[in-house]
Amino acid sequence: MATSTVSSPLGNLSTRRRAINGLMTTLVYGAFVVALVPLVWLSITVVRKGTDRFMLDSNGEHHFNVDFLNQSMKGVFGGMPEGGIMHAIVGTLLITLTATVISVPIGLLTAIYIVEYGRGKLRYAVRFFVDVMTGIPSIVAGLFAYALFAILVGPGTKTGLVGAVALSVLMIPVVVRSSEEMLRLVPNELREAAYALGVPKWLTVLKVVVPTAFAGISTGVTLAIARVIGETAPLLIAVGVIDSYNTNVFSGRMMTLPVYIVSEWRKGSAVCNDPAKICVPEITEYRAWAAALVLILIVMALNLIARLISKYFSPKTGR
Amino acid sequence: MTTAQAATTVPLTARKESIADKVFGAFSAGAAIIILVTLAAVASFLLTEAWPALMSTSADLASKVAWLGTGSGETLISVIGYLVFGTILVSAMALAIATPVSIGIALFISHFAPRKLAAGLGYLIDLLAAIPSVVYGLWGSIVLLPALKPFYRWLGHYFGWFPLFAPDPATGEVSPTGRVALSASIVLAIMIIPIITAISREVFLQTPKLHEEAALAMGATRWEMIRMAVLPFGRPGVIGATMLGLGRALGETMAVYMIISGGLTFSFGVLQSGKHNTIAAYIASQFPEANGSGVSALIAMGLALFIITLLVNMLARWVVSRRSEFSGAN
Amino acid sequence: MAKRIDVNNLNVFYGNFMAVEDVSLAIEPNSVTAFIGPSGCGKSTFLRTINRMHEVIPGARVEGEVLMDGTNLYDSNIDPVAVRRHIGMVFQRPNPFPTMSIAENVVAGVKLNSKRMSKSDAEDMVESSLKGANLWDEVKDRLDKPGSSLSGGQQQRLCIARAIAIKPDVLLMDEPCSALDPISTLAIEDLIQELKVNYTIVIVTHNMQQAARVSEKTAFFNIAGTGKPGKLIEMNDTTTIFSVPSEKATEDYISGRFG
Numbered sequence: 063m064a065t066s067t068v069s070s071p072l073g074n075l076s077t078r079r080r081a082i083n084g085l086m087t088t089l090v091y092g093a094f095v096v097a098l099v100p101l102v103w104l105s106i107t108v109v110r111k112g113t114d115r116f117m118l119d120s121n122g123e124h125h126f127n128v129d130f131l132n133q134s135m136k137g138v139f140g141g142m143p144e145g146g147i148m149h150a151i152v153g154t155l156l157i158t159l160t161a162t163v164i165s166v167p168i169g170l171l172t173a174i175y176i177v178e179y180g181r182g183k184l185r186y187a188v189r190f191f192v193d194v195m196t197g198i199p200s201i202v203a204g205l206f207a208y209a210l211f212a213i214l215v216g217p218g219t220k221t222g223l224v225g226a227v228a229l230s231v232l233m234i235p236v237v238v239r240s241s242e243e244m245l246r247l248v249p250n251e252l253r254e255a256a257y258a259l260g261v262p263k264w265l266t267v268l269k270v271v272v273p274t275a276f277a278g279i280s281t282g283v284t285l286a287i288a289r290v291i292g293e294t295a296p297l298l299i300a301v302g303v304i305d306s307y308n309t310n311v312f313s314g315r316m317m318t319l320p321v322y323i324v325s326e327w328r329k330g331s332a333v334c335n336d337p338a339k340i341c342v343p344e345i346t347e348y349r350a351w352a353a354a355l356v357l358i359l360i361v362m363a364l365n366l367i368a369r370l371i372s373k374y375f376s377p378k379t380g381r
Numbered sequence: 382m383t384t385a386q387a388a389t390t391v392p393l394t395a396r397k398e399s400i401a402d403k404v405f406g407a408f409s410a411g412a413a414i415i416i417l418v419t420l421a422a423v424a425s426f427l428l429t430e431a432w433p434a435l436m437s438t439s440a441d442l443a444s445k446v447a448w449l450g451t452g453s454g455e456t457l458i459s460v461i462g463y464l465v466f467g468t469i470l471v472s473a474m475a476l477a478i479a480t481p482v483s484i485g486i487a488l489f490i491s492h493f494a495p496r497k498l499a500a501g502l503g504y505l506i507d508l509l510a511a512i513p514s515v516v517y518g519l520w521g522s523i524v525l526l527p528a529l530k531p532f533y534r535w536l537g538h539y540f541g542w543f544p545l546f547a548p549d550p551a552t553g554e555v556s557p558t559g560r561v562a563l564s565a566s567i568v569l570a571i572m573i574i575p576i577i578t579a580i581s582r583e584v585f586l587q588t589p590k591l592h593e594e595a596a597l598a599m600g601a602t603r604w605e606m607i608r609m610a611v612l613p614f615g616r617p618g619v620i621g622a623t624m625l626g627l628g629r630a631l632g633e634t635m636a637v638y639m640i641i642s643g644g645l646t647f648s649f650g651v652l653q654s655g656k657h658n659t660i661a662a663y664i665a666s667q668f669p670e671a672n673g674s675g676v677s678a679l680i681a682m683g684l685a686l687f688i689i690t691l692l693v694n695m696l697a698r699w700v701v702s703r704r705s706e707f708s709g710a711n
Numbered sequence: 712m713a714k715r716i717d718v719n720n721l722n723v724f725y726g727n728f729m730a731v732e733d734v735s736l737a738i739e740p741n742s743v744t745a746f747i748g749p750s751g752c753g754k755s756t757f758l759r760t761i762n763r764m765h766e767v768i769p770g771a772r773v774e775g776e777v778l779m780d781g782t783n784l785y786d787s788n789i790d791p792v793a794v795r796r797h798i799g800m801v802f803q804r805p806n807p808f809p810t811m812s813i814a815e816n817v818v819a820g821v822k823l824n825s826k827r828m829s830k831s832d833a834e835d836m837v838e839s840s841l842k843g844a845n846l847w848d849e850v851k852d853r854l855d856k857p858g859s860s861l862s863g864g865q866q867q868r869l870c871i872a873r874a875i876a877i878k879p880d881v882l883l884m885d886e887p888c889s890a891l892d893p894i895s896t897l898a899i900e901d902l903i904q905e906l907k908v909n910y911t912i913v914i915v916t917h918n919m920q921q922a923a924r925v926s927e928k929t930a931f932f933n934i935a936g937t938g939k940p941g942k943l944i945e946m947n948d949t950t951t952i953f954s955v956p957s958e959k960a961t962e963d964y965i966s967g968r969f970g
Contacts, residue, residue: 071599075600075602079602079605080602083602083604083605086607087493090486090488090489090493091489093482093484094485094486096482097482097486097578098505100509100571101509103524104512104516104524107520107524108516108520168412171408171412171413172412172413172416174409175406175409176413178409179406180413184410184414187417188416191416191417192416194420194691194694194695195416195419196694197628197694198632198690199631199633199634199661199687200632201634201665201683202687203423205427205664205679205680208676209426209427209680210422213429217673231419234416238416251804252806252808253767254802254806255802255806255807255808255870256808256819258762258764259799259819259823259874259877260824261792261820261823262399262401262402262792263402263406264402264405264406265823266823270810292514292515292516293513293514295634295638295665298668298669299665303669320515323519324635324639327522347523350519351519354515354519357513357515357516358512358516361511361513377809377810377859399790399792
C-alpha cells in the first residue's frame with residue numbers, strides 16, 4: 063500500500079491506479095491467450111480427427127493406408143470405408159493453376175502500370191478500385207463467374223474454368239497490391255542507372271525493375287494462391303459437386319478440396335442397416351476431417367514456400 | 382581488340398525505341414483498365430441475371446421459386462429484409478466480440494511483449510487468417526458447438542431476461558443444438574481477429590515515441606500511458622481496421638452456413654435456432670437446387686450483398702487512408 | 712571519341728518553376744570540367760540536362776540548346792534514349808544492378824538493350840572496361856560474383872566501368888565520391904586523370920579541393936535565395952577561379968564565407 067513520494071501531475075501512485083494497471087495488463091495478456099486457444103484447439107482437432115480416415119482400411123480395420131489419397135468417390139456410397147480425394151486434389155490443382163495463369167499477368171501488368179507508367183485520374187481510379195476489389199465477398203465472385211458464363215455460354219454452365227474465373231476475381235487484387243509494393247521497393251537509383259546507359263523505359267522495367275523485385279513478387283503470388291486455394295463458396299456455385307475424375311477445365315464439373323469437405327459434411331452419418339456389409343457410420347465425418355487436414359497442410363506448405371522464396375531469393379543489396 | 386558496339390554507331394535519331402515504349406505502356410495501362418472493366422462487369426452481369434427476379438411481381442415470382450410465397454418468405458424484398466437483418470446481427474455480434482480482443486492482442490504485441498518476440502507473435506495470430514473458412518465451419522459445427530451448449534444453457538438460465546439471450550418462447554429453453562446466431566458470431570469473430578489485429582498492431586507501433594515518453598515522464602503507469610498516448614493516436618486506424626473486419630464478416634459464407642440452422646425472422650433471440658440466416662449462407666444453401674427463376678432471385682440477393690460490402694469497404698478504406706502511413710498492413 | 716559540349720542560353724524548368732536560368736558555357740573535349748557551388752544551386756540539375764536525364768521526372772523541360780560537336784541534342788528528331796548512349800553518367804551513390812554479377816554489370820549497357828554479343832566480345836569488353844576503371848586486378852578472379860559484393864569504392868569503379876563500356880563521347884559524374892571514404896576518393900580522382908585521355912569529363916562536386924585537384928576548368932553556380940533559379944556565376948581555368956576569381960560571390964564561396 064506504499065504511495066509514491068514523488069509528486070506528479072497525475073497525483074500519487076495510489077493502489078487504485080496500480081490495481082487498474084495490473085487489471086489491464088492481465089486483460090491484455092488474456093486477450094492474446096484467448097486468441098491462441100482456438101488456434102491450438104482447432105489445429106489439434108484437425109490433426110487428431112484427420113488421421114482417422116488414414117487409419118481405416120477398406121476392410122474396416124485399423125490399419126494405416128493412403129487409400130484416401132489415391133481414390134476418388136466414384137462408386138462409393140453409404141457407409142463404405144472407402145473413397146478419397148484424388149479427384150478433388152486434381153481439381154483443386156487444375157483450377158488454382160488456371161486462376162493463377164489468368165491472375166498473374168493481369169495483376170503484375172497492372173502493378174507495373176501503377177508504379178511505372180500511371181498518372182493522374184486513371185492511376186488513382188485503378189488503385190482505389192483494386193482496394194475495393196479486395197473486399198468482394200467470395201460468394202459474389204462465384205455468382206459473377208456464373209453470371210458471366212450464363213450470358214456468354216448458357217445458363218447452368220459449371221466447369222473448372224468458371225471456378226478459375228471466380229478465383230481470379232479474388233486473386234487479382236492481392237497480386238496487384240503485393241506486386242505494387244515490391245516494385246516500389248526497387249530503389250530509383252537502379253532505374254536511373256539503366257536510363258543513363260541509354261536503356262529505354264520498357265526494357266528497364268522488364269530487365270531491371272521486375273527481376274530485382276522478382277523474389278518479392280513470387281512470394282506475393284504464392285500467398286495469393288494460399289488464400290484462394292481454401293475458398294469454398296465460389297466453387298460451390300461455379301463448379302459444383304462431382305464424384306469422379308475430370309481433368310478438363312473447359313468442360314464438365316470438377317471436385318475441389320474445400321467443396322469436398324462441405325459435401326461430405328452435408329451427407330451426415332451413414333445409415334448402417336445391412337450387417338453383412340462393412341459399414342462405418344462416421345465415415346463421412348472421417349473423410350471431411352481428413353480432407354481438412356490435407357487442405358491445411360497444403361496451405362501451410364504454400365506459406366512456408368513463400369517465406370523460403372523471400373529469404374533465399376531476394377537479391378543481395380548492400381554488403 | 383574489341384568489336385563491341387561503340388556509341389558512335391548508334392545514331393542520335395533512332396526513333397523506334399520510343400514506339401516500343403509506348404506499346405508497353407499502353408499494354409500495362411490496358412491491364413489496369415481490365416480491372417476497372419471487371420468491377421463494372423461484376424456489377425452489370427449480376428444486374429442482368431437478377432433483372433428477371435427484380436422485375437417480376439411478387440406473385441409471379443412466388444409461383445416459380447420454391448422458397449418464396451410461403452410463410453415468412455412471401456416476397457423477394459421481405460426475404461432480403463430478413464437476411465439483411467440476420468447478416469447485420471451476426472456480423473455486429475462478431476465485431477463486438479472480436480474488437481476488444483483484437484485491440485488487446487495488438488497492444489500486447491506492440492507494448493507488452495518483449496521486442497524480440499513481436500514478429501513471431503504477430504505471425505502466430507496471422508496463422509488464424511490462413512485457416513480456410515470451411516475448416517472453421519467444420520470445427521465449429523462438430524467440435525465447438527457441443528462445448529458451447531452448456532454455456533448457452535447457463536446464459537439462458539441466468540440472463541434469459543435480456544432480449545438477446547431469451548430462450549425460445551415455444552419451448553422455454555435455449556436451442557438444444559447450439560446451431561444459433563451466437564455460435565456463428567463466435568466463429569466469425571475468431572476469423573476476423575487477425576485482420577483487425579494486424580492493422581491495429583501497425584498503428585500502435587507508430588505512436589510517436591515523444592507522446593509515450595511524455596506520459597511516462599509524468600509518472601503514468603503503463604496502462605495510463607496507453608490510454609493517454611497510444612489509443613487516441615490509434616483511434617482512426619482501429620476504426621478503419623474494425624470496418625475492414627466488418628466487411629469480411631458480412632461476406633463470410635461457409636462458416637455461417639455450416640453452423641447456423643437457418644430461419645427468416647426479425648427476432649433478437651440469438652440463442653434460438655431456426656431464427657436467423659445471412660445473405661451469403663442463404664445463397665449457398667439454395668443455389669445448388671435452384672431453378673432459373675430461383676437463380677435469378679439469388680443473384681439479386683448477391684447484388685444486394687455486393688453493394689453493402691462495397692459501401693462498408695469504401696468507407697473503411699477512406700478512414701484507414703486518413704492515416705496515410707499505412708502500407709501493406711493487410 | 713571525346714566530343715565538345717556547347718550550351719547556349721539554357722533554362723531548366725520543372726513545370727512552371729524555373730530551376731536554372733540562362734546558362735551558356737563550353738566544355739572542351741578531352742578535358743575535365745568541374746561544377747561547384749552551394750547545395751541546391753542547380754549544378755546537378757544542370758548536369759542532368761546534358762544527357763537529358765532530367766526528363767525522367769515528369770514535367771521537366773528546357774529552353775535553349777545543348778550542342779554536342781555542333782548537333783543540338785534537344786532537336787525534335789533526337790531520341791533522348793539515344794543521347795544517353797553517347798553521354799554516360801555516374802551517380803552519387805554506387806548503383807550496380809543487384810541481380811547481376813560483376814561481369815554482367817559491365818556489359819549491362821549492351822545486354823539490357825537486347826543487342827547480341829558473342830561470348831569473346833563480351834569478355835573483351837569486360838576486361839577492357841574494368842582495366843579502364845582500374846578495377847580489373849581486384850576483381851578478375853571473381854567476375855561472376857554479385858556486383859553488390861564489392862566495397863563502396865569498388866562498386867563506384869564498377870559503375871564507371873559500366874559507363875565507359877559502351878564507349879560514350881562524354882562522361883558526366885554527379886558527386887561520384889561523396890559516398891566514399893578518402894582512399895577510394897583518391898583512387899577515383901586518379902582514375903579521372905587517366906580517363907580524360909579518351910573521354911570528355913564533367914564532374915559536379917561540393918568538395919572544392921577535389922575540383923582544384925582534378926579539373927582544368929571550373930564553373931561556379933549560385934542561387935540567389937530559396938525559390939529563385941540557380942545561375943552560372945563564373946567559369947574559367949581552375950587555377951584562375953581558385954586564386955583570382957572575377958566575381959565577389961565566387962570569392963566568398965571559395966573562401967568559405969558561405970555554402
